[in-house]
Amino acid sequence: MISLKALSKNPLKSLLIFSSITIAVMAIFLISSVSQGVIGMYSKMIKTDGDIIITQKGISDTFFSNVDIGLIQKIDNLEHVASSYGMIVGASPIGHIPIAGIYGTTANHFPHYKLTKGEYPKDGEVILGTNLAKQFATRSVNIGNKRFKISGIFSSGIGFEEGGVVMNIGDAGELFNRSASFILVSSTSPSKTDEIVKALSTLSSEIEVKTTQNFVKEYNQFKIIKNSSFVISTLAFAMGLMGIASVMSMIVNSRKEEFGIMRALGKSRLFIIKNLFFETLIMSTSAYIFALLISIGILEILPHIDMLQGYVNGTLSLSTAMYVLTSTIFMALLGSLIPAWIASKTDPILLINQGCA
Amino acid sequence: MIKVSNVSHYYGKEQVLFDLSFEIKSGEFLFLSGESGSGKSTLLSILSTLLKPSKGELLIDDESVDKIKNIDYFRQSKIGFVFQFHYLINYLNIYENIALAALDDKKHNINEILKKLGILELSSRYPNEISGGQRQRVALARALVNEPKIIFADEPTGSLDSKNSIIVYELLAEALKGGTTVVVASHDMRIEEYATQIIRLKDGQIL
Structure with missing residues (x-):
């Protein structure tokens, strides 16, 4: 398969893409997991031994x-x-x-x-x-x-x-x-x-009574943590995804000569796009899995670091993992396929010359 | 047969080819000569369908290139191209580089051509593991694998020594004997002895 050949014969480029995606995905996982963990710990404290909570009005x-x-x-x-x-x-x-x-x-x-x-x-x-x-x-x-x-x-x-x-x-x-x-x-x-x-x-008349379930849902501190964590992780996510897209885009642009040669040999645009699709898919999925495993490892270690007193606990939900997977693959494909599609429409000899420039 | 009618080409605002018209008959060996910047590489790119002319029309076997529905298949099945710098794909070995260009029903030709060009033993090596002369022979094998009707070569000996240059010319001349049309753009005047037609270009015009 040409996609695997291209990845294995260009180890430095492959490593660069792999590392960029891994770091971006890890940042997303760790930020969102730690904030989910904070909320999870406090919710558990309140929910464990009571059905109803009474606070000051x-x-x-x-x-x-x-x-x-x-x-x-x-x-x-x-x-x-x-x-x-x-x-x-x-x-x-x-x-x-x-x-x-x-x-x-x-x-x-x-x-x-x-x-x-x-x-x-x-x-x-x-x-x-x-x-x-x-x-x-x-x-x-x-x-x-x-x-x-x-x-x-x-x-x-x-x-x-x-x-x-x-x-x-x-x-x-x-x-x-x-x-x-x-x-x-x-x-x-x-x-x-x-x-x-x-x-x-x-x-x-000075108290407020709620079920612990409702309290956890409505608690302002959780809303603040959730909202700020959402903003931070969304920004980290957006930056990470833009990083993935721009690395993929740079890599594709550096391969214009290769695409020009393929077009000159009579290979169709679809052939080029298809191979690039599989390359990106292999790269982004493997980087995602690697990032997921490292993040799980870090989240396991965090509670045992004495300096953190066990306050930093992460919870990685399946929905977060799936959302990050989908977004990562989507952005990697977007970053690679759009420039590849634009390049594939260029006259082959111009692509070859641009690649040499 | 290739027919060029009133072809002009611009890079941005700069005109590099001026209203060129000529014909190349099947089985000819056309030598496009001219100094650097004369427009011969641009003309060769247009003739080989790798570049659309800004103006004018190109007909190959009485068919306008603009109207060909599947230009990729047309290029793969009817045209072979040899570049000055071979342009092999660095992550594919020699056999795979040729197989990439080969039509499914022509893949059986690969070993035969490699043997004919004396590079069969290199088939599992990668482009960076062989010499410049060997790379150019691989590029020629890639151009010949589909038994094309026309071979275009742009400065095919530009990066080769005399000995390897003569090998390449003789291989092109041999392709000519099989009925293939050969079009070569080059500075190298030694190619004149193989040519059946010569077009000299200067500043984008035929002299």
């Missing part, structure tokens, strides 16, 4: 939300409520680490954090996430202006949590000067969720 970010923890007693008395817990989510320097997540929670939520060492925290104590624990060999740690004893190490499978600390909600309340960021409520049956939401809404 009119506050767009859980970091600024303040809900009265005292509501928990009333909530637990409501019909169809299985359990509820309060939580404070914040961030602060921890020891020598410039910033890490702090999760203050009521004691009934501690079992969510699986202990790998030690015991759950009492007042003035914290448990460290697995990733953060790698940074500390001490028995206590400074958080804000207070020193906390390290009572244990936990694992939860969520990067944000494993890179932070968990403490009693009372201690977190002192640190962040609030009662609770939100309260999560579990129902006895999924069919009762709407009924509970209505009942909860009557408890206070």
